[in-house]
Amino acid sequence: MKKIISVAAFAVSALFVGTLHADENAVKEALAKAMPSxxxxxVKPSEIKGVFEVMVGANIFYVSEDGKYxxxxxxxxxxxxxxLTEEKLSGARKAALDKVGEKNMIIFKPKIGKYMISVFTDIDCGYCRKLHSEIDQYLAEGITVRYLFYPRAGKGSDSYKKAVSVWCADDRNAALTSAKKGxxxxxxxxxxxxDQHMQLAEDFEARGTPLIVTEKGNLLPGYVPAKQLAEILKEEQAKK
Structure with missing residues (x-):
């Protein structure tokens, strides 16, 4: 009797897994036709029955199991x-920044580091300049600041050319500070x-600069004073 029940349970399990893969394939095929590029x-089941979670870079969307919606x-x-979506997005953002790597960022480090942020910046943005004018205050709070470029005027603009020139300077940190001063x-x-920085900012759905990304991948749009930011980062670290 137990053997019969065991065999039946295995059959049901196999049927469920087969159906799951069939639904997953339907979603993949539908998306490949609708969005080939x-x-x-x-692609995996979401917390809602009949809805699949689809991850594309640092973005998440949901698709019905038949691939229609x-x-x-x-x-x-x-x-x-x-x-639940934001929790997964924050992890995706963190992974995306790790993929870029610190070798492709301009970094200002404190003597004793407690926290770390990544900042998408535009050299000609007023609040970006305000943030950088207070860089010593951020460093005093133990915050490592990792800069990535997001010239909002787009590729080929004056801001874009400045970003490239700063990156190509002999001393990038000094060149960035000078450019931020005008x-x-x-x-x-x-x-x-x-270009890689700009694409990542778009993937993060940046609406302006500065865009601060915390160590855990959470977004803080706009300028945040050093002491206030340190409190936010302290609370973030305290959360499990």
Missing amino acids: VKLDS LLQGHLVDLASHID STPKEKTCDNPV
Whole structure:
């Protein structure tokens, strides 16, 4: 009797797994037809029955199991009040920044580091300049600041050319500080990560600069004073 039950349970399990893969394949096939140029990083069941979670870079959207309907937005657990989508997005952002690597960032480090942020910056943005004018205050709070470029005027603009010139300077940190004060950097070109930075900012759905990304991948749009930022980062570290 036990053997019969065991065999039946295995059969049901196998049927479920087979159906799951069939649904996953349906989603992949539908998306491949609708969006052939989009590279899917993962397709897996979401917390909602009949809906699949699709990861594309640092973005998440949801697709019905038959592949007919696509949903954009955040999935929230009403019982726990947890934004499930944002939790996964923060992890994706962190992974994306790790992939860029610190070798492709301009970094200002404190003597004793407690926290770390990545900042998408535009050399000609007023609040970006305000943030950098207070860089010593951020460093005094133990915050490592990693800069990536996001010239909002787009590729080929004056801000873009300044970003490239700063990156190609002999002393990038000094060149960035000078440019933030209003000096026009000596025009230079070289292999640079500016386009990669810009694409990542778009993937993060940046709406302006500065865009601060915390160590855990959470977004803080706009300028945040050093002491206030340190408190936010302290609270973030304290959370499990």
